[in-house]
Amino acid sequence: MKQLRKIFFLTTMIFLLLLQITVCFAENIDTTDYNPDKFVTNSDSVILMDPKTGNILYSKNAFEKKYPASTTKLMTAILTLENCKLDDVVTISRNAIYSIPVGYSHAYLKEGEQLTVENLLNVLLIPSANDAAVALAEHIAGSVEDFSKMMNEKAKELGCLNTNFVNPNGVHDSKHYSTAYDLALIGQYAMKFEDILRIAKISEYTLPTSNKYNKENRFFTATNGLITKDDEYYYSYATGLKTGYTDKSGYCIVATAKKNNVELLEVVLDSQSIEERYEDCINLFNYGFENYSNKKLVSKNEIIKNITVSGATKETKNLDVIAKNDINILLKNDVDIDSLEKNIEIYNNPSAPVSEGAVLGKISYTINDKTYSTELIAANSVEATSFELIVFRIALIFLILYLFTIIFKKINNFGNKNKSKKNNIHKSIKKSKKRKSKTGGKFKFTQINEYL
Numbered sequence: 001m002k003q004l005r006k007i008f009f010l011t012t013m014i015f016l017l018l019l020q021i022t023v024c025f026a027e028n029i030d031t032t033d034y035n036p037d038k039f040v041t042n043s044d045s046v047i048l049m050d051p052k053t054g055n056i057l058y059s060k061n062a063f064e065k066k067y068p069a070s071t072t073k074l075m076t077a078i079l080t081l082e083n084c085k086l087d088d089v090v091t092i093s094r095n096a097i098y099s100i101p102v103g104y105s106h107a108y109l110k111e112g113e114q115l116t117v118e119n120l121l122n123v124l125l126i127p128s129a130n131d132a133a134v135a136l137a138e139h140i141a142g143s144v145e146d147f148s149k150m151m152n153e154k155a156k157e158l159g160c161l162n163t164n165f166v167n168p169n170g171v172h173d174s175k176h177y178s179t180a181y182d183l184a185l186i187g188q189y190a191m192k193f194e195d196i197l198r199i200a201k202i203s204e205y206t207l208p209t210s211n212k213y214n215k216e217n218r219f220f221t222a223t224n225g226l227i228t229k230d231d232e233y234y235y236s237y238a239t240g241l242k243t244g245y246t247d248k249s250g251y252c253i254v255a256t257a258k259k260n261n262v263e264l265l266e267v268v269l270d271s272q273s274i275e276e277r278y279e280d281c282i283n284l285f286n287y288g289f290e291n292y293s294n295k296k297l298v299s300k301n302e303i304i305k306n307i308t309v310s311g312a313t314k315e316t317k318n319l320d321v322i323a324k325n326d327i328n329i330l331l332k333n334d335v336d337i338d339s340l341e342k343n344i345e346i347y348n349n350p351s352a353p354v355s356e357g358a359v360l361g362k363i364s365y366t367i368n369d370k371t372y373s374t375e376l377i378a379a380n381s382v383e384a385t386s387f388e389l390i391v392f393r394i395a396l397i398f399l400i401l402y403l404f405t406i407i408f409k410k411i412n413n414f415g416n417k418n419k420s421k422k423n424n425i426h427k428s429i430k431k432s433k434k435r436k437s438k439t440g441g442k443f444k445f446t447q448i449n450e451y452l
Contacts, residue, residue, distance in 0.1 A: 039287055041280045044250070044270035047180040048284045050292075050330040051188045051256070051265040055368065057288055057330075062180040065162055066269040069244030070105075070128045070223075071183055071254045072170035074190045075151050076136060077125060081193050083140045086118040092212075096134040099144075104171060106131040107220070113212035121195065125242060126205045127220035133169035144168060158185045172246045180267040187241055187254040187265050200240025200256075203228045225278060226255060233278035237285065251277035257285045262330065264288045295337055297365055297372070298327040304363055304376055305344055312352035312382045320379035321346070321360055327372050329365070340365055346376070354382035 039058060045066050048058040056062070092113045100106050107129035109115070120136050123129040137147035144167055151165040160182035166173050178186075190196050207218040225231035226238035237257040244252035251271035257264050266284045271277035298304070305321045312319075331337075346361040354360075357377050364373035 041268075041284065042271070042276050043268045043280045045180045045267075046269070046280060046284065047184050047267050048288055049184045049188065049265045049267075051191055051263055052328075053330065053370065053372075054185075054188065055330065055370065056181075057264075057292060058284065059180070062184075062267075063162065065177045065179060066252075067172060067176065067246065067249035068170055068178040068183060068269070069172075069246045069249040069252050070130075070170045071242050071244040071252050071267075072165060072168065072176070072178075073124055073128065073133055074183075074186050074196075074242050074254060075154065075165065076133050076147075076168040077121060077196050078186070078190055078193065079140060079147070079150055079154060080117060080121060080124075080136050081195055084117045084136075086116065086121075086195065088117045088139075089114050090117060090120055090135055090139045092131075092135050093138055095144075096131050096138060099134055100130045100169075101171060104130045104169075105223075107207060108213075108218050109135065110210075110212040113210050115207070115210055118195075119207060122199055122202070122205045123207060123220060125196070125199045126202055126222050128223050128243065129220075130169040130171060133167075137168040155182065155186070158189050160185055170244055170246070170249075172248050180269050183254050183267045183269070184265060187256070187267065190241060190254075191256065191265070197240060200224075200242065201227055224253070224255075225274075226253075226257075226281060233282070235282055235285065237289070245274075253277055253281060255281050255285075257289075259289045261294050262289060262292060291332055292330050293333055294328050295331045295335070296326060296328050297337060297340065297342075298323045298363060298374060300324070300326050301379075303379070305346070307346060307350065307360075309354055309382045310349060310351045311384055312354075313385055316352070316380070316382045319350070319354065319382055321376045322379045323363060324359075324375040324377050327363075327365065327374055329367065329372055331367075340367065344376070350378075350382075352382045352384040354378050356381045 041058075041060055043060075045061040045064055046059065047056060047062040049056055092109045092111060092115070094111045097106075097109055097111055105128050107120075107123035107127065109129075109131045115135075117136070117139075120129075120132040124132045124136065134144060137144050141147035141150055147168055148165050151168065152163070155163045155165065155178075161179070163178040163182040164175060165178075166176045170176070203222045205220050206216055207213075207220075209216055222228055223243045224238075224240070225233040226235040227240065228234055235257065237259045239256045239258055241254045241256050249270065251274050252267075252269050254267050255265070264285055266281065266288075268277055268280050268284075271280065300323055302323045303320045304323055307319050307321055309317050309319050343364045343366075344361065345363075347359075350360055355378065359375050359377055361376040362373050363376055364371050366372075
C-alpha cells in the first residue's frame, strides 16, 4: 500500500512538472483571444499584429492548428534568399514538375529548363507556382525532405510554437500545419527581405524564354486581390504578402498594409469563401488604422535629465543627458503618453572626464509586458578640474621617477657586476704570476716599479 502511495505521489509530481515546463515553453504568451471593442471577424482564425514590435492588436483562435496552404511559400522564399543569390541558375527536375497534384497551380516549367532564382521567386510569390517551390527546395537542400527539415528548424528559430512543414509549397498533408500566430511570426520575418516585399507587390509577371522554352507566353497574374487594381477587393494600402487555398485549408492569407507611418501585418486562416477572406482582411486593416497610431515617447537627442558630474570644471560640471535614439510605439489613439510610466537609469555616479556621446544610462518604458528602451548619452564633453589635473600630472611624474630609479639601479647593479668580474680576473692573473715565480727554478723574477 505504501509503495502504491509513493508511485501515485511521484506520478503526480512528474505530471505537474511537465505541465510547468509546457507553460514555460509557451514563453508566457497569452493565448487567449484579444478582441477589443467586440470587433467581429468571420474567418475561423485571425490575428492582427504590429510587425515592428510583435504586439498583437487583435486575435481569434490564433493558436489553433490550421492548414496553411500556399502561405507556406513565405518560408520557402525566406530560405531561398538566405541560401541563394538572385542570379543563381536552377535546373528544373522531373520531380519538380510531376510531383504536383492535379488542380494545384504551376508555372508550366519544363524538365531540364534552366531559370534564375529570381525567375522562380517571382512565379512562387505572384501566381503561387507549386513546381517553382519544389525546384527551389531541391536546388537548396537536394530534396524536399531535407528542405522541409530546414523549414522546421527556421520555424523554431523564429519562435513558432505549433508548426510542422513537410513540403515547400503547402500541398495538403495532414502533417503539414501551422497557426495564425506562427504564420504572423514568419510573415514578420519575411518583411525583413526587400526582395520579398518588392515581388509581393507585383500584380503581373511573364517568365522569360529559356533553354527549353522559346516563347514569352507564360504570363501570370497575382493571386492576391488586395494588390491588383482591377480586382473588386483591391485595397490601396496593401503591400503584400501571400495567399493560400486548398479544399481542406479554406481560404488563407498573410497580408501587409501601410498607411502614413503605420504598418500592419495580419493572418486570416480557414475562411469559407474568398469574399470572407478579403472582407476580414480589409476590416482588420481598417480597424488597425482607425484605432492605432505611432506615438513618439522619446525623440533622438531629447534632453532627458541634467546631472552634476563630480570632479568637473565649473563650466562643464552640469551635463545634459540625452536620448541616443527615438522610441516609437504603436498605441491606441486614446492612450495618454504622459500617463505611461518611464524608468530613467543613470549608471554609477559619472565623474570627470566624460567624452561627448559616452553612454551614461538608459530610459525605458514597459507596456503590455514588453520593454522599449534607448541608451542615454552625454550631450557634450566634461573636463576634469585643474586640481585633479595637477594631481594626475604629479602622480605621473612620480611614476616616471620611480621607473627611472628602477632602471638606474639595474644599470648600476650591472656595472658593479662587471667591476667584480674584472677584479676577479686581475686576482687570477696575480695568483698565476706568483705561482710562476715560485716554480721558476734558477730564474728569479724581480718586480720593477715605475715612477710616474
